[in-house]
Amino acid sequence: MNDTIKVGSSAVLDSAHVGDIRGAFGTIKLGDTGARTTWKQRWHTLLAILGPGLIVMVGDNDAGAFGTYTQAGQNYGTSLLWTLLLLVPVLYVNQEMVLRLGAVTGVGHARLIFERFGKFWGAFSVVDLFLLNALTIVTEFIGISLGLDYLGVSRIWGVAIAALIIIGAASTGDFRRFERFSLFLVFASLLLIPIVIMVHPTPSQIAHDFFVPQMPKDSKLSEVMLLIIGIVGTTVAPWQLFFQQSYVIDKRITPRFIRYQRMDLWLGIFLVVVGAVAMIAFAAQTFGGQPEFGNFTDALGVANGLEKYYGRVPGVFFAIALIDASIIGALAVSLSTAYAIGDTLAVKHSLHRKPSDAKAFYAVYIGLIIVAAALVLTPGTPLGLLTNLVQTLAGVLLPSATVFLLLLCNDKAVLGPWANSKRLNWFTAAIIAVLVMLSVILTAAVLFPDISDAHILGVLIGGTVIGAVLAFAVKLYERKQGVQAIEDNLPAMTQAERDNWRMPAMETLAPARLSLSSRMWMLVLRGYLVIAAGLLIVKLIVLAVAS
Secondary structure (H helix, E strand, O other): OOOOEEEOOEEEOOHHHOOOEEEOOEEEOOOOOOOOOOHHHHHHHHHHHOOHHHHHHHHOOOHHHHHHHHHHHHHHOOOOOHHHHHHHHHHHHHHHHHHHHHHHHOOOHHHHHHHHHOHHHHHHHHHHHHHHHHHHHHHHHHHHHHHHHHHOOOHHHHHHHHHHHHHHHHOOOOHHHHHHHHHHHHHHHHHHHHHHHHHOOOHHHHHHHHHOOOOOOOOOHHHHHHHHHHHHHHHOOHHHHHHHHHHHHHOOOOHHHHHHHHHHHHHHHHHHHHHHHHHHHHHHHHHOOOOOOOOOOOHHHHHHHHHHHHOHHHHHHHHHHHHHHHHHHHHHHHHHHHHHHHHHHOOOOOOOOOHHHOHHHHHHHHHHHHHHHHHHHOOOOOHHHHHHHHHHHHHHHHHHHHHHHHHHOOOHHHHHHHOOOHHHHHHHHHHHHHHHHHHHHHHHHHHOOOOOHHHHHHHHHHHHHHHHHHHHHHHHHHHHOOOOOOOOOOOOOOHHHHHOOOOEOHHHOOOOOOOHHHHHHHHHHHHHHHHHHHHHHHHHHHHHHHO
8 A cells, every 4th residue: 555645745555654753762752953052962862863873883883894894804813904994985975865765855765866867777776676685694693503502502492583573673663672682792893802801911912903904915816805804894885775764764863863873873883893893903913823624614714713712601692693683684684575565556655564564575574584594494495695695696796786776876956955065965975986896806806706906907997097088088078068066056045944955756856867977877887787697696606406
């Protein structure tokens, strides 16, 4: 049933998205427009807003992240810690843009792509998200099963109970209850800190490698580059964009609270970086100088290594933290899919509703959890292949998600006074260029496993030169043709007016206007994605049949 309603001059797709903000730690009434002039008022407001940034960030330190970060530590020590520092601005820029989109538009990411860029890209974004998220949820249950194996708990019973917990957490019809449970999982992730204390890696070495970029000594560039791409892919994932935008809408956050949402996001980034640094550091310390160094297997091998060299307690803490991270990851990834499909079809899709009142939304959410848990428990399921498929597709598809995010945040009809600044556009464009290059390298490495270091350097240099030449040529053509950038014709606004500006109903918006450069990059991206995704899927099918 279409449940679109109008609120003032704006529109939302589910009436449950309008009302009081009922966060885990506080409530803000719908009509509360008073200024926050004291520290106490600001603190209470922040407590009520806390949640979206924390959940999306810590949720990304999931089972895949545990494997990637501990692999970096076990195989290369702390030499790749600097990649996490470089990813901090990338995380903030991407997620800050989606929180703005959510608060200002009241419409989810997938629906905006449908409305502003057409059916092809809308369908592509939803199908891509659905497939990638379904595979990602399988990896979350793989993480749960590995943690259970270490603790000596029955895999069948443990996975089944975990699935019931994940389903039950989101199915109460009480948004506050869900958020409190999710934030409990978020803060439980701090179990990684005691492991660092027990293993006690060298603080000065950690600080040096975090701030000073370097490549591991005596290592093959192609292998290191693939791991760096894995770190990028596990830290900046497409589902994060869809989840946070929809969760901000479901929490009923409006533009007046964007500054508090940014604080929430920074806190989430801090926690995710602390967790990632902890895993790389204690894995490096545990296996450095030992026979297992450079021979990563999986997260279970890390837990066994911690027990072997530092006792049972850090191993147990690691296994519990892995299960915790996998559960919160499964929660967030499943919800991002259910939100996107509900948003696209304009059916009821809110955690404020019970399953009987939002059947399609909960059917997608529960169905993904049940299928993923069943696959992990089914003998003969190629779990290793599925894990590789997730990492590969995430790396290939991430640039497209960021491209559309940038275009939407420059759409004045959508964001009005909240649209991107020129400085932010340049920075985001540079991020997209880097992501595209990493995606090309990943595709080449999967298709040609024996690719040499020289070939990787050639791809990097050649791709950079080609991209720069194309960008310069398009800008030169636009200037010669007198093409001007689309100007913001909105009148000057006070802060109070900005805080109350919402996107008008979508049917009243003027069609999206794209510059020549934007249309060109979309065409290039379309061709690359179709070819790369097709080749990668064929390659993985061949590998599966051969094995």
